[in-house]
Amino acid sequence: LVTTFDLVEEVLGEPGGYSSVGAEISHIAKLGSDDEAGASILAEHFGVAQLNIADPPDHTRIRRAFGRSFVPREIAGYEERMRSIATRLIDISGHNGSLEAVSEFAEPLPVEVISDVIGVSEEHRAAIPGITLDQRFFFGENPPDHERARQFAESLRDWHRVLTEAIDHRRVQPSDDVLTRAARMIDDRRLTLTEALATCLHLIIAGNGTTTALIGNTLYLLLTHPEQMARVAANHALIAQAVEESLRFEAPLPRDRRIATRRAVLGGEVIHAGDRVVSVLAAANRDPLRFERPDEFDIDRSFTAAQHAAFGRGIHFCLGAPIARLEAKVAVEVFLTRYPSAALPDDFRPQWHPITTHRGLVSLPIEQQMAPA
């Protein structure tokens, strides 16, 4: 376990020595040859090169292929759409005088946004939280549970079919989305169909649960720091730095895993080829050598966005960081406009998601009446 900022940077900055390939496949191998549990489809899906589980040169090629769709300039075009989805969600739910800010707001917003970006049709969006949880539980439990594996494999099979049909459809009727660009890249032989399917599905899954956690964590941290919340509610220009401090303080993906490819000495410890090396991003973000008073949530902290580790480091730096940041900013802004002086119920105790590969709240009940539109 690597827990200091400098050493986390060292591991993530050296993909040749610390590989992203192999951890998923060795987890799946623990199912043995149980095809009832979908062992072969899982091995097939995670055996294909896709961004977060590939090393160069495959990683470089796929990142180049998908990268353009996610640069801040492209993503800025979604801001108004994000605002209108967030406003609609909060208006629908808040009308009965209470809002469950995770399930009714922080969860559906990223599902809608990533679906728009990728090009997932309306009818298939409701299945996104399901496959996201299937994947999180399958990889988050050791050894893997065979029933969960079966369920996850079934979802994968369904999504392969849905995305294959969507890519075929884009050839006839192109649109301005990632699936249309994927169809062109397959036809230009820059990607194989299986790489495109695996990467698009990874983008869909990576794009929602983490952002849900970021929105929920930021609202929770503001609600439990009322002075800072009042300042942010009065001055929305402070929202972006509140989101950044939330990323530092409660990293939605607390750790990153790698496998050492060769012998190395890291922080005085010998690492052998084949060792699992886990970079604890959440710990790096609270490293006292890097941040003063690291265990205090403080939106006035002066650090640049590049100085925390919540989106990783190096070549695998989160491709979706511009979407996640913009979406969280818009969500907090819409929330504070409708609930400028919201408070948590007196008896509220945070319940965190049981799988510790993710740091996010299970629920966040808001009881205050909303301000008029």
Ligand code: HEM
């Ligand atoms: C608050 C929200 C998010 C957090 C905290 C987060 C965190 C991370 C982290 C820590 C990594 C590095 C993984 C590694 O080094 O192995 C990563 C990679 C990645 N993230 Fe995110 N992510 C978020 C949102 C998103 C969104 C919205 C998308 C969708 C577009 C996305 C897509 C990706 C992809 C594709 C990678 C792999 C990039 C590569 O390997 O080149 N993420 N993310």
